[in-house]
Amino acid sequence: MARRGRAGENGMKRPLKILVPLAFWLLVWALASWAVGLELLLPGPLAVGRRLLALAGRLDFWLSVGATLGRVFLGLLWGALAGAVLAFATHFSTWADRLISPAVRVVRATPVVSFILLVYLWAPRSAIPWVISGLMVLPVVWGALSAGLDCMDKNMLEFARAYRFSRLKTLKIIYFPALRPQLAAGLLTAFGLAWKSGVAAEVLCPPLWAIGSRIQQAKLGLETPDLFAWTLAIVALSLALEGLLRRGLERGTGRD
Amino acid sequence: MIELRNVTVRYGGKLVLDRFSLELPGEGLTALSGPSGCGKTTLLRVLAGLITPEGGTVAGVDPRRTAFLFQEDRLLPWRTAFQHIADVLPRSRRGEAADWLAFAGLEGEGGTYPAALSGGMARRLALARCAALGGDLLLLDEPFAGVDQERTAALLGRLRGLTVPIVLATHQPQVLAACGRIISLDGPPLRCV
Numbered sequence: 001m002a003r004r005g006r007a008g009e010n011g012m013k014r015p016l017k018i019l020v021p022l023a024f025w026l027l028v029w030a031l032a033s034w035a036v037g038l039e040l041l042l043p044g045p046l047a048v049g050r051r052l053l054a055l056a057g058r059l060d061f062w063l064s065v066g067a068t069l070g071r072v073f074l075g076l077l078w079g080a081l082a083g084a085v086l087a088f089a090t091h092f093s094t095w096a097d098r099l100i101s102p103a104v105r106v107v108r109a110t111p112v113v114s115f116i117l118l119v120y121l122w123a124p125r126s127a128i129p130w131v132i133s134g135l136m137v138l139p140v141v142w143g144a145l146s147a148g149l150d151c152m153d154k155n156m157l158e159f160a161r162a163y164r165f166s167r168l169k170t171l172k173i174i175y176f177p178a179l180r181p182q183l184a185a186g187l188l189t190a191f192g193l194a195w196k197s198g199v200a201a202e203v204l205c206p207p208l209w210a211i212g213s214r215i216q217q218a219k220l221g222l223e224t225p226d227l228f229a230w231t232l233a234i235v236a237l238s239l240a241l242e243g244l245l246r247r248g249l250e251r252g253t254g255r256d
Numbered sequence: 257m258i259e260l261r262n263v264t265v266r267y268g269g270k271l272v273l274d275r276f277s278l279e280l281p282g283e284g285l286t287a288l289s290g291p292s293g294c295g296k297t298t299l300l301r302v303l304a305g306l307i308t309p310e311g312g313t314v315a316g317v318d319p320r321r322t323a324f325l326f327q328e329d330r331l332l333p334w335r336t337a338f339q340h341i342a343d344v345l346p347r348s349r350r351g352e353a354a355d356w357l358a359f360a361g362l363e364g365e366g367g368t369y370p371a372a373l374s375g376g377m378a379r380r381l382a383l384a385r386c387a388a389l390g391g392d393l394l395l396l397d398e399p400f401a402g403v404d405q406e407r408t409a410a411l412l413g414r415l416r417g418l419t420v421p422i423v424l425a426t427h428q429p430q431v432l433a434a435c436g437r438i439i440s441l442d443g444p445p446l447r448c449v
Contacts, residue, residue, distance in 0.1 A: 155326075155328065155330055156330065156332065158306065158326075159326065159330040161306075162304060162306060162324050162326075163323075163343075163344050163385075163389055164320065164389075165343075169343075173332065173335070173343055174332070177332070177334040177335075178334075
């Protein structure tokens with residue numbers, strides 16, 4: 001006997017699959033806000049939506065969003081590059097492995113707040129968010145690529161040797177395409193970390209233009225609807241950018 | 257003339273070649289025939305320089321000037337048929353890739369990825385890639401496995417036209433019949449019978 005899928009799920013149209021859960025959680029939020037009855041503690045979705053629309057009409061909103069995005073992507077870029085270089089170094093050199101691998105593991109285990117406060121002592125305030133984002137990205141990309149390098153198909157590497165491929169050609173034709181799935185998975189995980197740690201760094205060490213700075217101001221002014229509106233903006237941006245990144249990486253991991 | 261003298265190779269304690277000696281002609285098609293697992297592949301890999309023997313000498317072969325066809329196709333899933341050939345050609349000769357695809361009867365398949373090729377087509381592509389790499393000696397391990405008889409006959413004719421000495425391991429009577437010399441082997445350890 002054929003088994004039926006989860007109650008009518010296959011027949012449900014894509015917009016409904018998104019809208020129904022969204023409506024459900026907005027309703028839960030509205031009811032919770034109504035039950036609390038104090039906007040200072042828990043503003044309702046309508047108040048937050050109105051505030052977000054008002055903020056989105058101002059130039060400083062977009063300047064803050066743009067600056068934060070720039071810092072997160074700068075962190076993602078340097079962290080991914082450094083993670084990739086170190087993954088190859090630790091894979092191919094025993095001494096690099098002995099020296100660098102424990103240090104990367106320490107970075108991975110260190111709480112982000114400790115790093116933010118430490119980097120605050122050493123770097124200018126505007127640099128802290130992208131330095132922190134990169135530090136969170138580096139171990140993730142390093143770990144993903146190291147695992148990929150350990151699992152490389154030995155037959156393919158022997159083929160490259162037998163067919164007299166140069167090191168550069170072996171990297172380009174064998175290693176890089178074989179490692180794309182690991183790199184894509186690592187980058188997707190790292191992006192979420194870069195985003196969250198970057199904004200956290202902006203909150204603790206607020207630069208002039210930054211989403212984190214606006215969140216900090218909202219908190220100090222007890223403007224809870226603003227705090228929620230900025231958080232909503234972060235969540236929306238994060239989901240949208242992660243979707244774009246995923247689509248781009250899926251295209252990249254396909255054939256060239 | 258290619259000469260192996262007292263060559264010893266061991267795999268995990270098991271002797272595959274035990275002071276094995278053999279002379280191979282430096283021209284034409286030479287077949288290595290024998291039961292599976294007797295050590296034919298190991299012998300080819302020694303000639304290709306992919307295995308360094310424990311003892312003995314190999315003369316008359318420069319591993320940097322040999323082309324080796326592995327028993328498996330070893331095609332890269334992310335490279336097209338054309339790219340597979342172009343990858344082994346020097347930049348100045350990349351234009352010849354289409355000719356090598358024609359050599360393997362794969363005209364019109366230049367843009368095809370390995371996953372879309374049949375087993376026989378994949379084998380022919382691997383063979384064309386090996387022949388395109390070229391050198392002073394072609395070492396082919398089961399080159400026509402999965403290739404139909406008609407294609408095998410055509411490819412044998414084309415391989416003969418390359419005027420490069422070829423040593424191949426095979427079980428196929430059709431291929432053995434086309435070779436100038438057949439060396440019957442048994443083992444392990446490998447020995448001529």
